[in-house]
Every structure is written in structure tokens, then in C-alpha cells.
Amino acid sequence: MAPPSLAPPSLAPPILALRGVNKSFGPIDVLHDITLEVRPGEVLCLLGDNGAGKSTLIKIMSGVHQPSSGVIEMDGAPVTFPTPRTAQEAGISTVHQFGGTFPLMSIGRSFFVGVEPTRGWGPFRIYDRKTANAVAVKAVQDMGITRITDGDRLVGGLSGGERQSLAIARAVHFGARVLILDEPTAALGVKQATHVLRIVNEAKRRGLAVIFITHQVMHAMAVGDHFAVLIRGAVAADFKKGEKSREEITDLMAGGASMASLEAEIEGYMASHGGHPPPPAH
């Protein structure tokens, strides 16, 4: 594991940077002039409502799509990721909402998919179940999920948070330097989400650069060092921890002061209708 960098996160040079990235699909412009940086040991939260371009941005960073123009830099040098594989080899690991794991495989087997440990020789090499299980369980426990003790358990039997944690532990184990988490807490309950947030902090402590995509402001504020709000494909705000309040961020995401005005509208309605909330809009 890379030691945590000694310089404060904001002074270390960025691992991954996007400079003036644009992306259009045919006539539709999805991303405009995106410039972002993420440093080792830093959590960059990408916030945005549905359709703001978050997932396109992830796909550009993970090699699924290529930018129409603009530059991706890793460690200061321009790079291209023609396939997800090249991005992965460069140390960029993406964990999707449901963990990208195999529900009916054991923890040990799914942890080592594609890089199975073996013993024996030549054509008689056999899959080393004991080693795989032991390494997988240790990797997950080191990330703070101590409830996983048996590598033979099926992944589908884990809770949503445990599956996310398993996927993150896998990425960390195989040497990821940049971790892209795509809405890791969206489908989780409060307690499960806390688990995942703790794992994000652990990854950060180990010096990984984490890009945390979410629309849950609370979760972002719990772990984020640096925030970028995407609105209609452009970075609408870019600020550091403590520079904005939760309400300000929520309003930004909703595209202005609409949340505050909605609250005022509801309160006004309740005041004039004897405390009843307005009927749901159809």
C-alpha cells in the first residue's frame, strides 16, 4: 500500500486531472469544459441531480467513453484510456452501485476473478481456495468490515453495504490509486451507508484518491474534502470542505434557490390551510 502522503492533500500534486474536457454524443453536448483535479488522500465529491452528466463523467475517467476534446492527465502527464482495461491498468478502479460482484459466487472466488491464485504446475494448476478465501477475508477485515469471516459465503448473501465494501477492498487490494465510487450509498439504509462511508475514509487514509459520486449531500459532507457540483454538464461550483453549508449545496444541486422557495411555498400553504400539507402534485 502507498504510504499516506506527508504533505497536506491540497499541496500534493494531483494524481488524476481533467482539463477542459468536453463530450458530445452526435449533436448533444453532455459535458462542457470540465476541469477537475483529485489528489492522493483526498475525497472529491461529485454532486449533481439526475441527468447532470455524472455518469458520463465517470465513463470518461474509467475509459468507457473518450472525451470529444480536452485532456486527461495522470501524475501530470496526458493519458488516454481507449478501454476500461487501460484505465484499470493505470490504477483507476470504478465500483458501481451494486458493487459489480457476482451474487452466486463465493467471496473468495469473486474477489480473485481473473487473477485466481493457483497451486500445482502446468495444466494441473488448481484454484487455491484456501489462499483466495484467506486473502479476501483479510482484505475486507482490514478495511474495517469484521463481520465477514468465511470466504466460502456467497456474495449474494451479503448486505448491500458489505458488497460495496468487498468491491472497494478488492480495488484497494489490487493496487488502485484512484477509486471512483458511483453512487455507493444510493441504495443503502442509514447504517449500511455509514459502513461504506467508513470504508471511504479508510481508503483515503491509505493515500488513495477517491472520487465519490452522489446526490446525497449528507453523505458527501461526511467524507468529502473537495466538492464539485455538476449542473447540465458543467461544473457549477467547485469548493473546499467547510466553504459552504448543506443548504447551500442542496440549493446549488437543485439549480438555484428552488429548494428554499419550495419550503416557503409549503409552509405558506400550511399556514393558510390550518396546518394541512398541500395535496401531492400530479
Place this chain on the structure above:
Amino acid sequence: MSSISPGGLLRRPEAGAALGLIAVLIFFAIFGGLTFLKPAGMSSWLNVAANLGVIAIPLGLLMIAGELDISVGAMVPFGAMTVAVVSGHYGLSIWAGIFVALSFGVVVGLVNGFLVIKTAVPSLIVTLGSLFAVQGIVLGLTVLITRSTSVALTTEGPAKAIFGDFVMGGQLQVMVLWWLALTALYVFFVHFSPFGNWIFAMGGDKASARNAGIPTNRLTMILFVLSSTSAAFVGMCQAILYNSAQVAGGQSFIFNSIIAVVVGGVLLTGGFGSVVGIFFGTITFAVVTQGIFFTDFDRNWSSLIIGVLLLGAVLMNNTFRKMALSYSPKKGAK
């Protein structure tokens, strides 16, 4: 190790198949006596199981990987007719016939795999197309070349002994030995070598498997080649065994092998199953179709038994799979 305990055994993919087989054996032991477990009776269902099993295992692997191949129904007569035409009608060496028959199996498998990868059309549809296309080729070419729908073939020497003879007192087909040997080979590659893991990963979540660096396209091709070549192999051996080949027949292999695979605990949507389970499922199917002859029942009832068995097996397998999913070690155990 948890897999030794009774609960651990029930959570394995072949649990349902093993219990189903025991139930079927008890059923026929009660209604038909123990004749079908004596050597003469055993060879009747072992022969059926062997021919089916050689096709069912590669088909089951395809299903574990999330694909399906129903063109095996046309590959059996294709393999049989190819060896009969090359070595019987044209009188070339039997080895030439065997080589051509298996090569056609490889070619059809490559075409199936290529179409599935490139078009992303569900493999059921792709192989439905190749099922009819190959049937057409077999019928058209055979009639064109031989002016007949049945071609005779006489084989002697080692080729007969290896591919199409009876062993152990003249009732057991040599295919039974092939089946047992191939099953052992598949068990090793699927459950012990690292490659097996790739098949399960592919069926579990193809995109994640590809992202994890598994060559999913190449693996798909290999599995399609394996299933259609196995079917051509079975057809070829039958032609050598019975000294003739017909253009029809073989369609029963489509449903029979799918039944054997599903009874064997393979999940239709992929990602779960085992070779041993398919092996048990194949025996179960063969015992039901052949065991009926040892009872007083009219043989027409065997389809009813198979239908009920299939539904029962699927429900049972679902239950066991849920048990496997919800399993977690108890606190303090071990």
C-alpha cells in the same frame, strides 16, 4: 470445512439433483423391482445417459455462462451423416470421416459463437437459426449426394472399438466410458482449475467479468465450439455403432439435455451450477425414461413423470440456492 456438514451439502448446486436421483431410484425400485439396477438393466439407462451426458455437460457450461445452444439437435445427425457420407458413401478412411465430422462441429460452434458475440442477439434465437440451417444442410446435401436419407457405414478395427462398440459383455456402449472420462475432465477444469471461475463469473455478471480482465468473447466461442463439437461427436459415434446414419433424429437431444441440465441444478439465467449436478441430472432423466420399461406402467406416462420431475427439481433447486445465499456462519461456530 463447512462443505462436509449436512447443511453444507444441501447448499451445493448438485444437492437437488442428488435428492431427485435418489427419489427416482426409490420410485422405480418400488414399482419395478431392482432389475434396473442389475447389470442388464443398468446398461439400458447408462447408454441413454452417456449419449445425453456428453452433450448435456458442455450445454450446461454454456447455460452457466448465460448462453444456450439448441443447435445441438441438428449437430447430432450432422455428425452422423458426415462420417457416413465421407467414409461410407465415398469409402474414404474412417479417420477422415471422423476428422471431417468433428471439424464441422468446430465450424458450426465458431459461427454460433461469432454471431452471438457480434450481434448480441440472444443465443436462443441465434442457435434456433443454426438449428434449422444445419438441418437443411444435412437433408439437402445428403439427398443431393446419396439420393437417399439413410446412408450405410461399416467400420472395423480400432476406430470401431474406440468410438462405436459394445463393451463388458456386449451391452454397454463404449460411449459410457467416454462420458465418464469426459465428466472427470470437465469436473477438473470447471471446479478445480482457474478457468471454471471465469465461466461462473461470466454468467453472474458479464460486464464485471470483462472489466476484471476475463476474455469473455473468447470464452463464449470456446463454449459454443465445445457444445456443437460434442453433439457432432455423439452423432458420429452413433453412426459407427449402428453402421448407418439417418438425416432425421437428434431433436430429442435439445429438450432432453436442457432438462438434464436444469434438473442438475444449473440456473437458467447463468452463474450457478455444477458438472456433478448435470451428471446426476442426466442419470435421473435416463432412469425415468428407461425405468418405465421395468414397471407395469404404460411407457406413455414417462413424459408425465419427467414433467413433474423437472418442475419439482426447479423448485427444490430454488430453495437450496436461497439457503446458500442466506447462509452465514453462526457466532461461535468453528
